[in-house]
Amino acid sequence: MTQRGAEPSSSDVDAVYVFAVCGTRTPVGVEGLPGVPGGDAVGTLPFGELTAVVQTVRAADFTEEAWQARLSDRQQLERYARAHHHVVSAAAVAGPVVPLPLATLYHDEQRARSALAAETARFRAALERTADHAEWGVKVYSTGSGGADRPDPPSGPAVITGRPAERTSRPAPGAGLAYLERKRGLRAEREQRQDAAIRAAETVDAEFQKVAAAARRLRSHAPELAGDRRVQVLNATYLVAKDRTDELGRLARTLEESTGAQVELSGPWVPYSFVGEG
Amino acid sequence: MDRDIVPWDNPEPLTGPIGVPLVDLLDRVLATGVVVSGDLVIAIADVPLVRLSLHALLSSVSERIPAPWADGGPL
Structure with a gap:
């Protein structure tokens, strides 16, 4: 040629x-x-x-x-x-x-x-x-702390979401203030949830690093990519010796229990993420 | 439910392209590995090409490739 x-x-x-x-x-x-x-x-x-x-x-x-x-x-x-x-x-x-x-x-x-x-x-x-190593992906999803959570869409001006009864009734005195406080409460709750999720991610990462020979953080997937409504708080990947593979599943489950977040393990992968330098 | 573990469920280790989510695959096959300069599609190795088209489908890839929007947040 x-x-x-x-x-x-x-x-x-x-x-x-x-x-x-x-x-x-x-x-x-x-x-x-x-x-x-x-x-x-x-x-x-x-x-x-x-x-x-x-x-x-x-x-x-x-x-x-x-x-x-x-x-x-x-x-x-x-x-x-x-x-x-x-x-x-x-x-x-x-x-x-x-x-x-x-x-x-x-x-x-x-x-x-x-x-x-x-x-x-x-x-x-x-x-x-x-x-003698393989790559394992670990993704952590926030589940929120309480039962009453829903990964609400990135807080838009979600003021008028239905509740017609409430809207049509005459506002009671102090309703504006109550409304603001409720909003503030919701925001604080959301922030707490985010903090908790980030802590969970850090904990999971730290624990997997103990088992791994090397680790890398990948960019988190936006929910719409994975076709999934959960909020991904960690997308990391680890190079793990083959003789330690058994520990991974157990570790994932233990961490789910202790952090309350969802921990998803994927692998074994060809060590794509660990053959480059750095 | 593929909640806790997603084993590839394959008798042979390290095989199993079936069932691997595309986003996870792209995290790994794009711009990872030992990058040796090829003769064609240079930009793939150098990333800009990938980054350019990112908004079309993924915000993933690796942290070495910052997405065109801040934070990797939703659009």
Whole structure:
């Protein structure tokens, strides 16, 4: 294939998509996977003592414009993200892998080989750091303190929410003041709830850090993303030694009881969040 | 109810793209891993591309990628 000079947008130009780098010479179980949409079957590309899991794709599917469109189309993005994850996970069955971010591409195998070979030391360090470990996600949701809570929509001017009886009756003397106090009380309650939720999140994080070899905080999901009305107060992820996996479920339950928050554990993940530096 | 634990319920560890919530997946596959500079879609590794389109679907991704609005709060 031509490289460089060729128009990157011409539709017949190929590119090499790299999913992950494996510590072994022969990662089993990845050859022939379908990979990302519109490409050839997944294969391997040895470099030095490591092996990359790669796929030949059409360069035209991976231009910046193509990604702009894809990133604003949830279904499209999901297809690519899941395809990527599927290949990375399959490679990880055979042995430790270093996943690369979605859409790392080279013009051809030669370019891929030399670029990856130049990073051998980083791959080795990452493989070493994550060997015999897996990543576990922990999300904490605030449940409020009492029974009478509802993650009320971020306090809008919610003054006239029904209660026609109350509205139509003549305001009693001092009703304005009572109303203000009620509002103030509600706000104080909400603040207390938020404080409690943040404390719960900190407690959960601290406890999981004791079990983990490394930890990272991720950005919390807005409720509408997860299609879920609960308020997420912690979205963290931990690198945990495989022989400590058993402790996690128990820890999550214990913390639910002691903090009153909901603690959700997910995993094991390929250590996506712990192969980069820092 | 997937309240307390969401095990992937898969005989083989570390597999199981089925059932993984998309937001959790995106937290991990976008801009994580060892970032090596590729030849194409440079901006993905450098994040601006992702960040630009964030408002369309997610406020997640990682803390290294501040969302375009303050606090990551709802729009």
